[in-house]
Amino acid sequence: MIWTDVKAALIDAAASDIKAKTDALPADPASESGAIKTETAAIKAKTDPLPADPASESGAIKTETAAIKTETAAIKTTTDTNLDAKVSERATPAQILADPATDLIDGSALDASVASRSSHAPADILKDAAKKMDGERIDSLLAGIVPIEGTCEPAILDTITEVVKQELGVLFYLEGHIDLSVMEAGDAITLSESISIVTPVDYKKYADSDYSGVQALPLLYVETKPGRYGVKVELTQTAGVVRVFPYQFFVKRVV
Structure with a gap:
């Protein structure tokens, strides 16, 4: 009688353990399987675009970056060269500030369009104009001084x-x-x-x-x-x- 009770208790315990495990299972395993497949597909959609070999893609990015740097350096060099050339074509500060009457301005540094307006060199034009202006000033001064x-x-x-x-x-x-x-x-x-x-x-x-x-x-x-x-x-x-x-x-x- 005692042994029978012990055996029955063991059977009850085993049955409870099995029930606890089966209770955790989904009520409809087939529907849960579909949900798992959907989630798996979503994960796959995100991982598929990733490169097969990330290391090789990193190398391609480095190569492209190096090419961009090279092109940028070439553009800078060309720009600097052109700017230097254009600046060098203009008169120096000393030539710009020089008094035309002293004939210090370099005619070759003047705008070519000035020369096209006369048969004289630009420097001669400026010198002649300065002389005429000086003459007018002298006339004015003389007129004011002589009573x-x-x-x-x-x-x-x-x-x-x-x-x-x-x-x-x-x-x-x-x-x-x-x-x-x-x-x-x-x-x-x-x-x-x-x-x-x-x-x-x-x-x-x-x-x-x-x-x-x-x-x-x-x-x-x-x-x-x-x-x-x-x-x-x-x-x-x-x-x-x-x-x-x-x-x-x-x-x-x-x-």
Whole structure:
């Protein structure tokens, strides 16, 4: 009776162990097999594109990288060479900054299109232009330095008397002074300014200024408008004793 109970207990234990293992199995092994196949196929799809020999693919990448580096170096060399050539074709800083009047600019370094505009070399063109500009500056300075001096002496009252007149054919104006210190009570004058804007010269008055009696500031400053064909200043004594008026004017070029 005791042995039979022991044997029955062993059988129960074995049956429980078998049940525990079978309980872990899927209820439908066939459907689980399909899921495993699907997962396996997904893994295969991802691994198939991988190279059969990763080491050999690494070598190909290195080869391609080396080729790119070689091509880049060639491009850099060509660019540097071309830039150096273009820079060397231009004038040096010293040539660029040189005064054209000293003839230091190398004509061969100038743009060829300059030479095509004249039969002269570019350097000669610049030198000639510099001389002309210097001449104009000298003319202007001389015109400003050399004064036009004298006295205005009206013959009788109400007679227009020329003080200063210039007809240069270039754009200029007159600047100067008239001494009115001789004026006394009862004296009166009119100062007129005229310009010719046509040739032959034909003066037209554009300004009149009246002065009478003793002048608190006797040195009258006069500056005309600029003109080309002619500029003129006139004085008319309209009352009092006829006087003599000293003056000094300068011709100022407009450049």
